[in-house]
Amino acid sequence: MxxxxxxxxxxxxxxxxxxxxxxxxxxxxxxxxxxxxxxxxxxxxxxxxxxxxxxxxxxxxxxxxxxxxxxxxxxxxxxxxxxxxxxxxxxxxxxxxxxxxxxxxGPPASAIRAMGGKSEAKALMETAGVPLVPGYHGEDQDDALLAGEAARIGFPVLIKASAGGGGKGMKVASSAEEFLAALASAKREAKASFGDDRVLIEKYLARPRHVEIQVFADSHGNCVYLFERDCSIQRRHQKVVEEAPAPGMDPVIRARMGEAAVAAAKAIGYVGAGTVEFLLDTDGSFYFMEMNTRLQVEHPVTEKITGQDLVEWQLRVAAGETLPLTQEQLTINGHAIEVRLYAEDPVKGFLPQTGTLAHLRFPEQGEHVRVDTGVRSGDAISIFYDPMIAKLIVWDKDRDSAVRRLEKALAETEVAGLNANVPFLSAVAGHPGFLAADLDTRFIERYEADLLPAATAPDVKTLALFSLGLTLSRRSAGSDPWDAVGGFLLNLPATERVEWQEAGEDGAAHKVDITWTRGGFTVVAAGESLPVSGILSADGTLTATLGGTRVMARWVRWGDHVTLFHAGTTRTLSLVDPHVGKHADHGGHGRLTAPMPGKVIALLVEEGASVAKGQPVIVLEAMKMEHTLKAPADGKVTHLRYQVGDQVSEGVELVGFEAA
The missing domain is CATH 3.40.50.20 (Rossmann fold)
Incomplete structure (x- = not known):
């Protein structure tokens, strides 16, 4: 070195x-x-x-x-x-x-340029004998020509930004009628993200898996592949879950894909860490997608199954050393899974979230669990960068054991202060389709009803935990020595009423009466009565007895909100009482407001236009992604409050709207 x-x-x-x-x-x-x-x-x-x-x-x-x-x-x-x-x-x-x-x-600039344009890269791979998905990768970007090529390939087709990656500038057109609108959106997103609106078109495979090969080359002519990662579970063409090795991978296909990836790297004089991405069809056929000329977000799963530090490899190769191992010396040990913990709201189309991480706690790390993060409690997730909070990686001797590790690790992960996708990831980890490794790139679409179930009202035990924590926090906050007994307190009523409100504009309200009794409290909520008692520690650990059953939970208050982590679930309610004031109203029926800070990049209607409920009205760009907002009801657009290029804040009314 x-x-x-x-x-x-x-x-x-x-x-x-x-x-x-x-x-x-x-x-x-x-x-x-x-x-x-x-x-x-x-x-x-x-x-x-x-x-x-x-x-x-x-x-x-x-x-x-x-x-x-x-x-x-x-x-x-x-x-x-x-x-x-x-x-x-x-x-x-x-x-x-x-x-x-x-x-x-990293790799030489020449290698980056060779793979920087998807169209040019596919031409190179075709020459190198690497299989390609049927498609159009030409320079002519005339809309009519592209529409004709899409018809030739056959719908559905995938439109992809030629210069980009990460799911940006990527749209699916299921028919000729949808094609031009999808093309325009893909080009806008590509231009905004990469400064280049060129696209390519490919056949959209029915149930492909996204399998990628980690390659590594040095400046002495050596190149190896460190096996594969399955990255099939995605939302908006961005990876959510990655695992290595790919479940059910045939060793013969693994070797063929690995050799194709090495051939791709050698064809461009590659040096350093790179990833060659393939679509793997159900019949074992695989097709080159693209090559990422850098280290990937999901590299930790490869590190876990090979026992190698890929960043160390990068540093040593950059210093002129040869690769630490040969292909024959590389072996697979066990199974690793990584999930990406994002600040986003899966229920609202995985909408990115901004705000302060009021509380952040990860599982204990060791041989079986690793957490890579760049944030801490109190840090902010801003509009300027990717909303990733952390990568949670687990490893064990086989896939079944690794999945159990993942479920446990997710149950021990706590995020409060903004919406995060932990419950969604837990739903994926526990889903029968995931357990059976029934994976493809439309996994989330197929199982959406299971992974994003309708919200349920909190039951009496949940409301009791919220209310008990609140009462204990108030009593422990005082300086009077009477507080220490955890029961009767001078100048407070024997019965206190609190009101909790669920999230959302129309979130239901729940009134709870909590009464001090000898040895504890009695909670009356949802038409039921429940004796409760407990202790709230300084770190928010709530040890409670509910009707004779002892439970553990984490109780975190931030502003007028409380987040409760209990039995692997997360729920946030807003407190509505005289101490904090009425929960703010952020909108109502017939209003179209910005769900996040962003920039207006397209107005799809004109002032005075009549629109139907669900009709696209305006397109915002936030965190490098487009978000199309739709009319909340049938009605008329009376005023466009912002123009293309304007920055808007979360919650502002975007258009004047008159419901029919």
Whole structure:
């Protein structure tokens, strides 16, 4: 490692923290860069040095090549690790790093360019003999020609941004009638995310699996594959669950895919970590999708089954060393699964969430459980970056054991302060289809009713836990020595009424009476009476006895909300009482409001237009994704309050609307 002594990580969040851990273990110095939004971020606190590089928007900080190079020069760093996202697959950045006399911890710029355009990459792979999905990858981007090619391929077709990845600029058209609207949306998203609106069109396979091969090459001509990952469970074409090895993978197909991936890497003179992504059809046929010329978010599952640190491999290869192992020395040990913990609302179409992480707790880490995160309790999830909170990785001797580890780890994961997808991930982990490894890229669509069940009202035991925690927190907050007995308290009524409200504009209200009795309390709610008692510790652990049954829960209050973690479930209710005031009304029937901060990128109606309930009205862009908002009811658009390009805040009324 003599060529590298200090590494600058040109990224943020969990990948920056991840690279720092490995670099520090190897005795290397670390430098973080940060924007205004990340001044107090975990990756900044973890680094030996940190350099401010500009305002929160990535285009003014993390994407400015000159600022990254200057930070490296100023701190004496001799190598730059791009992480994933931002500049990691930017050939101009790789060139600039090398031109500045620094080491780029990634592939040559020529390899990035070769795979940077999906259309060009497919042409290269066709020459290299790698199987391709039937499609159109040409330069002519005329709408009429693209529509004709889609008809030739046969619907449904997948429209994909040629320059991008991560599900951005990707749309499905099921018929000729849908094609032009889907094409326009894909091009807008591609332009906004990558500055390039070129697309390619492919046949949309009925039940494919998304299987990718981890490849690694050094500068001495060696290249290996570190087996495969199944990334089939996705929402909006973005991965949610990844596992290695792929369940039920035939060893012969594994070897064929691995060899094809190595051939792809060698065809472009690849060096470093890369991922060759394939669609695996039900008959065992596989087709090249794209190559990601960087380390992937899901690399930890490969590390768990191979026992290798891929970031260490990156650093050693960048320093000019040969690969640590040959293909024959690489073996698979056990099974690993990773889930991506996001700040999002699955019930509302996986809508990204912003806000403060009022409470964040992960399971204990060790041989079987790993958590990669770039945030802590009290940190904010902003509109400027990806809403990932953490990656939760589990490993065990076989898939069944790993799934059990995953269910337990998710049950021990707690997020309060904003909506997160933990309950959804738990539903996936426990679903019979997942347990049976019945996987394909439309898993979530097929099982949506099971994975996103209708909300149920809290029962008397749940309301009792919420109310008991509230009463105990109020009594423990006082300074009077009478508080210590946990029962009678001077100047408080013997019976207290509290009201809880469920989330949403029309969230149901639940009145609860809690009365002090000798040795505890009696709760009356939902038409039932229940004797309760308990202790609330400083960390929110609620040890309660409900009608003779002892239960444990975590009780977390943030503002006028309380989140309860109990028996692997999460529920948040809002408190409505004289101490905090009436729960705010964020909208009502007939209003179209912004569900998140974002930018208006398309107006689909004009003032005075009559619209039907569910008709698309306006398109917002938030966290690099498009969100189409629809009319809340039949009616008339009386006024467009914002224009294309305007930034809007969460909760603002977007259009004047008059319900019919």
């Amino acid at each position: 003599s060529r590298i002594s200090k590494v600058l990580i040109a990224n943020r969040g969990e990948i920056a923290a991840r690279v720092m851990r490995t670099a520090r273990r190897l005795g290397l110095g670390t430098v973080a860069v940060y924007s205004d939004a990340d001044a107090k971020a975990l990756h900044v606190a973890s680094a030996d040095q940190a350099v401010h590089i500009g305002p929160a928007p990535a285009r003014e900080s993390y994407l400015v090549i000159d600022k990254i190079i200057a930070a490296a020069k100023a701190t004496g760093a001799d190598a730059i690790h791009p992480g994933y996202g931002f500049l990691s697959e930017n050939a101009s950045f790789a060139d600039a790093v090398v031109a500045a006399g620094l080491i780029f911890i």
